[in-house]
Amino acid sequence: MADSVDFEEASASFLEWFTSQPGTSFHPSLKIVDLRDRDAGRGIVATADIPQDTDLFTIPRSSIISVETSELARKLPELFEDPPDVETSRMSLDDDSHNELSDAPVDLPMSWLNLILILLYESLHYSSSKWAPYLSVLPSTPSQFDTLMFWTEEELAELQASAMTTKIGKDSADSMFKERIIPVVREHANVFYPSGSTPLNDEELLQKCHVIGSLIMSYAFDLQPDEDEEAEDENEDGWVEDQSKPSTMGMVPMADMLNADAEFNAHLSHGDDALTMTSLREIKAGEEVLNYYGPLPNGELLRRYGYTTPKHARYDVVEIGWNLVKQVLEDNEREGNKRRQMQKLLQKVEQDEDMDVQEGFQLERETEGPNDQGLCDSVAKFTKFPDDLVEVITAVMDEMLKYQNEGKNIEDRTRILKMRTLTILRAVTRKRLEQYATSREQDEDMLKKGEGSGRMKHALTVRIGEKLLLKDAGEWAEQALEKYSADVADSSSQPARKKQKRER
Numbered sequence: 001m002a003d004s005v006d007f008e009e010a011s012a013s014f015l016e017w018f019t020s021q022p023g024t025s026f027h028p029s030l031k032i033v034d035l036r037d038r039d040a041g042r043g044i045v046a047t048a049d050i051p052q053d054t055d056l057f058t059i060p061r062s063s064i065i066s067v068e069t070s071e072l073a074r075k076l077p078e079l080f081e082d083p084p085d086v087e088t089s090r091m092s093l094d095d096d097s098h099n100e101l102s103d104a105p106v107d108l109p110m111s112w113l114n115l116i117l118i119l120l121y122e123s124l125h126y127s128s129s130k131w132a133p134y135l136s137v138l139p140s141t142p143s144q145f146d147t148l149m150f151w152t153e154e155e156l157a158e159l160q161a162s163a164m165t166t167k168i169g170k171d172s173a174d175s176m177f178k179e180r181i182i183p184v185v186r187e188h189a190n191v192f193y194p195s196g197s198t199p200l201n202d203e204e205l206l207q208k209c210h211v212i213g214s215l216i217m218s219y220a221f222d223l224q225p226d227e228d229e230e231a232e233d234e235n236e237d238g239w240v241e242d243q244s245k246p247s248t249m250g251m252v253p254m255a256d257m258l259n260a261d262a263e264f265n266a267h268l269s270h271g272d273d274a275l276t277m278t279s280l281r282e283i284k285a286g287e288e289v290l291n292y293y294g295p296l297p298n299g300e301l302l303r304r305y306g307y308t309t310p311k312h313a314r315y316d317v318v319e320i321g322w323n324l325v326k327q328v329l330e331d332n333e334r335e336g337n338k339r340r341q342m343q344k345l346l347q348k349v350e351q352d353e354d355m356d357v358q359e360g361f362q363l364e365r366e367t368e369g370p371n372d373q374g375l376c377d378s379v380a381k382f383t384k385f386p387d388d389l390v391e392v393i394t395a396v397m398d399e400m401l402k403y404q405n406e407g408k409n410i411e412d413r414t415r416i417l418k419m420r421t422l423t424i425l426r427a428v429t430r431k432r433l434e435q436y437a438t439s440r441e442q443d444e445d446m447l448k449k450g451e452g453s454g455r456m457k458h459a460l461t462v463r464i465g466e467k468l469l470l471k472d473a474g475e476w477a478e479q480a481l482e483k484y485s486a487d488v489a490d491s492s493s494q495p496a497r498k499k500q501k502r503e504r
């Protein structure tokens with residue numbers, strides 16, 4: 001960690017460089033601050049009250065690091081030309097491509113690969129780069145990242161049964177860099193390396209690619225040509241989600257000095273010549289200016305950005321694998337013939353392409369996005385199990401009912417089916433909870449005692465969030481079962497009362 005003097009000096013040089021760029025502006029009531037005491041690196045705070053709808057800072061497009069401004073793109077334009085099939089030129093993309101580095105790195109879109117090459121070039125030419133004061137405040141070594149890509153096996157184990165451990169994709173990132181980046185650098189070594197410098201060996205280059213890939217994941221912006229085009233990317237609340245579409249990507253100085261949360265107070269708009277950060281509501285003196293990275297669960301926030309916050313817990317999710325659901329359904333049938341019938345049914349379900357059960361299922365709460373001032377008005381609540389999970393369990397239980405010839409009439413069968421489906425759903429939440437090595441209460445205790453490193457704290461936050469969601473889902477199934485049994489008891493007692501009346 002740089003000492004405070006170096007840190008402050010780097011911030012001051014960066015601010016001086018930024019404000020000296022033609023077309024920039026920086027509000028006088030803002031300050032770049034050192035937030036390392038709470039593991040948040042640099043951030044920007046207001047030094048006096050700032051009214052709503054104030055321009056906080058402006059970044060001309062000429063100051064952004066992107067294909068449009070890059071010296072590398074001028075020297076080797078052929079690397080950045082749109083090939084006939086834009087998405088498949090330098091990599092193989094499937095239909096379901098994401099522009100997230102560690103999800104499926106072999107599917108990285110052109111915008112990522114382009115920016116990796118550009119940043120490699122700029123960092124190898126650091127001393128002559130026009131962005132040097134900006135580059136010096138960006139993380140440049142693995143130790144400066146807390147994203148999951150850089151966690152040790154031991155640290156990852158602290159995520160316990162969270163599905164995040166399966167989404168890091170370090171090996172496929174390695175292959176992608178080896179196939180798509182390193183050969184390009186080797187082929188154009190005379191351009192990538194300043195004359196007289198020693199080229200990096202493959203291992204060093206690979207390490208650098210990982211650092212730059214992670215930098216892009218947590219700092220880069222998806223650059224929209226203008227606000228109209230940006231509107232295409234808006235979600236139903238009107239908020240543009242960070243990096244949601246493969247287009248041009250760029251490093252936007254100052255905009256990426258803002259930290260972020262699920263409730264925020266600033267928004268970046270993309271104009272023709274410049275990008276402008278504006279306050280969404282009044283920002284009080286001393287308050288941090290915050291951006292928004294989208295409705296991400298804490299696990300995903302940790303994977304992409306290396307931190308967690310209490311406010312992001314509203315978007316937490318739990319993934320339920322098909323094997324677990326299958327196990328619960330099988331275990332529900334103890335008697336030999338019934339169990340064999342269940343196993344047959346489960347095999348049939350697995351072959352049914354429409355059900356697509358191998359994909360698994362995702363539990364989440366119902367929640368509205370932030371309002372136009374960046375605040376969340378409503379409480380996130382668990383209100384239902386995912387339709388695809390309910391559908392598959394209902395289908396299987398229905399077949400079992402037919403096999404056992406249960407239920408005298410339609411109402412009877414519907415009632416039994418509903419109760420059994422809810423019982424299985426409740427059992428699924430319990431079984432999923434058992435996959436975590438510790439209880440939520442133990443985790444909360446550890447968090448309270450402040451045990452472990454910063455990374456341990458984030459792992460605890462992720463697993464507590466997932467366990468809490470499973471608890472909520474289990475309680476929801478329990479309450480639905482109780483309510484349904486009470487309704488059934490109530491309705492079945494009605495005819496009996498009428499009968500009694502007539503007899504009197």
Ligand SMILES: C[S@@+](CC[C@H](N)C(=O)[O-])C[C@H]1O[C@@H](n2cnc3c(N)ncnc32)[C@H](O)[C@@H]1O
Pocket residue numbers: 038039040041042043137138139218219255256257258259260261304305306307309
């Ligand atoms: C775009 S940068 C923001 C500036 C960054 N703090 C810095 O020092 O360069 C994104 C990174 O900032 C950190 N960050 C952002 N929001 C945060 C928050 N609410 N709490 C802690 N760290 C945060 C994470 O490390 C994230 O990957």
